[in-house]
Amino acid sequence: MAKKGRQGYRLLLLSFLMLFTTVFSAGSQAYAATWNLTGDTNVHDPSYIKEGNTHWVFSTGSGLQVMFSNDGTNYIRSLPIYNSKPSWWSSYVPNQEGLDVWAPEIFYYNGTYYLYYSISTFGSRVSAIGLVTTKSISGGKWTDQGVVISSNDASNYNAIDPNITADANGNLWMTFGSWSNGIYITSINKTTMKPTGNSYRIATKSGGIEGSSMVYNPNTGYYYLFVSIGQCCSGVNSTYKIAVGRSTSVLGPFYAKDGTDMKNGGATVIDSGNSFWAGPGGQDIYGTNVIVRHAYSVAENGAPKLLISDLEWDSAGWPYYN
Template sequence: MRKKKTMLASLLLTAMFFVQSIIPASASTWNLNGDTNVHDPAYIVENGTGTHWAFSTGSGIQVLYSTNGTTYQRSLPIFNQKPAWWSQYVPKQDGLDVWAPDIFYYNGTYYLYYSISTFGSKVSAIGLVTTNSISGGVWKDQGMVTYSNDSSPYNAIDPNLMQDEKGNLWMVFGSWSNGIYITAISKDTMKPTGNAYRIATKSGGIEAPNLVYNSKTGYYYLFVSIGKCCSGLDSTYQVAVGRSKSVLGPFYDKNGVDMKNGGATVIDSGNSAWIGPGGQDINGTNVIARHAYSAAENGAPKLLISDLYWDADGWPYYN
């Protein structure tokens, strides 16, 4: 009898382990408080200090920080006056209005990319500032990274830097105008070297690209925001994704449709409380930050951060 009970217990433990291994853990959205008003957040945890930072669209690049990752307060903006080169590339840029920053840590330096433009125009530019300490608050202007005009095939906004499995650096960028592009980045200048290649388009709007490599699945994932942004509760933004075995694509959605031909698998379309989620930023492979419009606060754009999970087929999800 004792032997049978032992065998039964062993079988039950084995079954429990099997069930746990095939059922993914429940994803969770962080309970944030304080000042969480953002648009197009770029999220990072600073080395050494452990401080959580969120850079976002707004006057001079808006900055939020948190010592515990959940309670945020606003810091000083990155810019308090225009760099001289802004007016050369985007003459009609409005004051200190800066869009969709991206923060990238590499070899002891923080690289903060950003874009300047005007609505409905391809006259745009991507710029760069750097620092060795975000908490120190001293940023150095590194000038123009790339630009576009009315005759360009792409719109030079929404930059995102990543490092591929071989250690090479890449930048994805772009918007509605012919979609999302990718270009190689020099490790010396941290600016583009060579041509830019189109990797995604979609009618009705596509922007805010974020490219990550997941070593566990062996895929590159291109996250994008599709639909219409910046209209409060009337926004139709959604977070979508495709994947590829190559950093240059082609990227396919779950149905096998190439993202260059409009493919995109939606993983977040919002809900009754949070409208139009998008402007996402992936931290590593396990955290996703984005903004969404709060129904409770009449469409105010708020910071949302969630744990990012990967299902058995290697696709990302969160709640």
């Protein structure tokens, strides 16, 4: 190749690389980047919040597990919320194993952090949702607020997997529930931060549905109900998937993309896992632009790990991430 030809080729290659870099950089933002996490990332059912510059993750585990990060990517495990059982736990869930606590939900309102959580046993509707509060997460001083809602084997719902959301008018709601009886919603009193009034079923799905997380997106005018469908907790054999439906009302009906009501099993899957991560679920939505969840690492023989991604919205108003 002549010298002039080699120079032209190099310029062409350089231009291509510059164009590729520009497109890739833009794409990494437009196509929902997954955060590069390090440190202790072993979790089930994570719930995420920021307090100042500190990132906090609460998750299923003994005493209610806590992790924090100063940069949002490198996580350190802190002390659990509980080191002994509150007296009321045994009254509602007599067969609970030790300090096993499930699926927490952290919510900030009026200068207080409200941490909701579940106690239960597998395969039973003998369950309860509890509440503990603090003015400062980093301060580490939590106050137990007792039971929020409970259920038993005769109940229509299973009182687990709480999630708190604010509607377009600032009213507060809690979604909760699981499996055959589906997902329910109830209004929350802003003074007690506990339910008031009736509970309404808004989603069901044969084969498993739980871990609801609702968010209102003012840019689209819809309420989005994210759920975990399938079965968790079996490592790489877990069949969990993250799915979503949407509604113009906080009380529904919520519809999947194909128009099926979520009360009739509708659900649009947005993450079914891949060759690296099995059984994604237990999701939590922070604001409208971050999704936090767990998935089972194939490379680590099914260890449950924390995953965080930027949540994006397509032109039709549906959420997605990579």
